[in-house]
Amino acid sequence: MNPLADRVITCPTCLDTFGWNDTELLQYSVEEGRYSAAVWPDDGNPDKVADARSRWYVRCPNPSQDSPNHYLPATYVDYDDPLVIALVGRPLSGKTHLVVAMIRALLAGSEVGTTELSAKALDYYQHVTFKRKFLDTFEAGKKLPATINESGSHLAWLAVESGGVKRPIVFFDVAGEDFAKAGENGRHTRFLVAAGAVLFVEDAPHVLRSFAESRDLQRDLSLSSPFGAGATNEFVQEAVQRLPNGGRHLPAVVALTKSDRLRYLAPADRWLRHDPGGRVDPADLVAESRDVYALLHRANAASLTKLYRDFRSCTMHFVSATGGAVGEDNQYRSGIRPTRVMVPLLSLLAMAGVIPMTRTEGARR
Ligand SMILES: Nc1nc2c(ncn2[C@@H]2O[C@H](COP(=O)(O)OP(=O)(O)O)[C@@H](O)[C@H]2O)c(=O)[nH]1
Ligand SMILES: [Mg+2]
Ligand SMILES: [Zn+2]
Structure with missing residues (x-):
């Protein structure tokens, strides 16, 4: 038998x-x-x-x-069925770099509170390819290849282990364009139906641009409330619509990536100066979410602030996958310096019950 x-x-x-x-x-x-x-x-x-x-x-x-x-x-x-983490964001917002930085950190292992968090690849040959294509390229300080859509296939498949709990997680990263294309029987984005957690990605330069525009517009038009180009993010909206029940029951994080571009802007500068590694303080989660929310609100990034209000468990974070912009030669000049990439991931894993909740219990419920 x-x-x-x-x-x-x-x-x-x-x-x-x-x-x-x-x-x-x-x-x-x-x-x-x-x-x-x-x-x-x-x-x-x-x-x-x-x-x-x-x-x-x-x-x-x-x-x-x-x-x-x-x-x-x-x-x-x-193992149990995997936790499917869906990456959602506009094209070129930095999804691939961020998820690669996260996987790199997961594989390196870390401590969460007093417990070890470790991960190993579940699909041997897929991992060999993933390592060559993404991890080694990233390590060498080179720009990662753009996502080529392979019918919504997963990017990486890991078994995460923490305090005796073993849970596979799968990251799905599709080209952002696919969210806007509703046709094609939705194959590329059907992983959204299976999503157990959502990682929304927005990029700081985009938000900054809208922020600047909204301030200029305010001055020019003497508007009393901000009004800018950042009001909608159709990629986020489209994805949310495809999540069963609008995804409200799912743990979600918003990662404001490329935040290296915000390093001279308060209060982002303060958060970026200390990367807590594997440590996640519940009070910090709340405080950081509040600061990101305020920035997004001022930039009138309404599609993103709405996530925070609509999703039952949601935290928001300043992160940088690379630590700086890529040069014209597709190299990161001083190598890669991922900053705070584990914070949103640990928050998400804790809200999804993969790692103990104790350290992140301050996340908004
Ligand atoms: N300054 C900065 N640039 C980044 C960062 N992450 C990605 N980028 C750049 O953003 C562009 C798009 O990144 P990619 O990960 O391919 O975006 P995707 O289309 O959302 O997967 C690339 O040119 C990257 O060099 C970051 O943390 N900081
Ligand atoms: Mg990509
Ligand atoms: Zn199948």
Whole structure:
């Protein structure tokens, strides 16, 4: 009797739900670029089998037959269904750089309060590709490749472990343009339906621009209330509309990225000067959210301030993925200096129940 036979899982790629069946284990050949029947270690040594299994796959049966062939790691069934973190933001807002900086920090491990937080890649070959394409490029201080949409496939799949709790998390990062394109049967953005947490990304330069415009407009037109170009963010609005029930029940964070551009602007400067690493103080979460909210409000970034009011659990943060702008040669001149990238991620993981809530209990409920 296979004890896993009754396990029903939801595939994070096609979102179909089905009974787990690993009678046809597959292995991937990098040279041939395809999957073939797994070859068991000759002697059946359990350690060797376990090691080999960490690189085996099962083809998703995709009962609805609506997706091209895709595969799940054989170890998928060892864990609960993953927490799907959806990245939402306008094109070029810095989503890819931010999520790569977050994954890099997660893999490096950190301490949250008194517990260790560690993560490891769940999909072996996918991680090899991810490391080469993103992590190594980032480490070398080079600009990351633009997101090429692969039918809403996940960017990275990690098992996060903290204080005896193990939970897989999947980051989905699609090209922001896809939110505005409602057509195409929504395949690129259907991961929103499976989202368990949302990471909204807005970029500081955009907000600053609207801020400046709104102040000029105020002066020119003698308006009593701010009015600027930042009023709407159609990418955010479109995504929220596609979340079941408008996503209100989901934990959400707003990451105001590229905040290195705000380093001379109070109160952002104060937050940016100290990166708490893995430590997240509940009082700080509230105070920082208040400061980001105030800035967004002054810039009339209404789509974003609305998130804070509408989502039951939401915190807002100043972050920088790179620490500075990229040069014309696509290099970050003094290397990359991610700042505060773990703060929104830890807040999100705590609100989603992946890590203990104790350290972040101040998040708005
Ligand atoms: N100054 C600054 N620039 C950034 C930061 N993160 C990303 N960028 C730049 O923003 C551009 C778009 O980044 P990308 O991550 O590809 O955006 P995406 O389209 O939302 O995934 C690139 O030119 C990056 O160099 C940051 O933290 N600070
Ligand atoms: Mg991208
Ligand atoms: Zn599937």
